[in-house]
Amino acid sequence: MDKVGIIGAGSLGTAIAQTVAQNAGEVILQLRRQSLADSINDTGFNSEYYPNTKLMDNIWATTDYNDLKDCGIIFLSIPSSAFRRVLQDIREIISQDTILVTTAKGIEYPSLKSMGKLVEEYYNGDYVALSGPNFASEIVLNQPTVSNIASKSRKNAEEVKKVLTTKQFKVKIIDDVVGLEICGVIKNINAIANGICEGMNVNENARYGVLTKGFNDTVNIIQSVGGKGSTAVEYCGFGDLVLTSTSFESRNHTLGMLYGQRLIVDEKASGIVFEGKNSIMAMKDICEKNDIDSVIVNFVYDVIVKRMPPKLAFNILWENIE
Numbered sequence: 001m002d003k004v005g006i007i008g009a010g011s012l013g014t015a016i017a018q019t020v021a022q023n024a025g026e027v028i029l030q031l032r033r034q035s036l037a038d039s040i041n042d043t044g045f046n047s048e049y050y051p052n053t054k055l056m057d058n059i060w061a062t063t064d065y066n067d068l069k070d071c072g073i074i075f076l077s078i079p080s081s082a083f084r085r086v087l088q089d090i091r092e093i094i095s096q097d098t099i100l101v102t103t104a105k106g107i108e109y110p111s112l113k114s115m116g117k118l119v120e121e122y123y124n125g126d127y128v129a130l131s132g133p134n135f136a137s138e139i140v141l142n143q144p145t146v147s148n149i150a151s152k153s154r155k156n157a158e159e160v161k162k163v164l165t166t167k168q169f170k171v172k173i174i175d176d177v178v179g180l181e182i183c184g185v186i187k188n189i190n191a192i193a194n195g196i197c198e199g200m201n202v203n204e205n206a207r208y209g210v211l212t213k214g215f216n217d218t219v220n221i222i223q224s225v226g227g228k229g230s231t232a233v234e235y236c237g238f239g240d241l242v243l244t245s246t247s248f249e250s251r252n253h254t255l256g257m258l259y260g261q262r263l264i265v266d267e268k269a270s271g272i273v274f275e276g277k278n279s280i281m282a283m284k285d286i287c288e289k290n291d292i293d294s295v296i297v298n299f300v301y302d303v304i305v306k307r308m309p310p311k312l313a314f315n316i317l318w319e320n321i322e
Contacts, residue, residue: 001073004075007078013103028062030068040055041060041061079106083115087123099126099128099156102181109278128151131148132236146239149173150175154173187244190211190214191241195255211241217295
């Protein structure tokens, strides 16, 4: 692949650029601010996210979508909240033949559309979705990582696998786009649930019982929306659920811990985007529409949306767990 584009120069976008640069002739990192683009091009460092990690020489930054025209593959490494806006901005510039890869683990509310479904509104259904137990801070350092990708087009999936795969970054293709994308949403909710429990100092027996119940609920929800239950045991399912539910590097786990300690986060003031909080109302609606009573989704909804005291919400959860 001669040219690969990345839209979004945040932690994940930059990490993917560093990985893809090992296989592509040229990697174009598109971002919004000219000052940061100039800094990356002048110094070879993304000073805002990885000030101590030198980027590969074939990566260069731009603020102009037109510079992505000749890219065969473009990764959309942007928050789910910005997805529709970016697709609107690029649809007259980027060819329909370009392979678009979604990396955002979120869902639009109130439309209840996955990021892939948004791509279909502006392009076609042959996009590729990427998801797995991946922290960008480890990817950018070329540490061992594995992830799943899925697409309706096997050819497109194979092309993306080629450009992503390195000695350290392993990629497995699965044939369940719906299940892969829904895993990326549910794992955030499970991470919040387990963070709440940890913030409350719930004992470990109970916490891992909640984690197990969350995994079982994940299987049920995937199947209810037309995915395959077996996807829950893939890297994008079980692996990502456990990683984000137990690691202190997980933003959603941290969000849950703060709420478990009765500390409310002003996300606008802090500038932090928690994808899980943006997704919980959507997942609650999905469960209700598909007649699924997920005690984990209910628990997180009660604490985060209804602002129910965590101990009261946990007591309701524990009464309904089996």
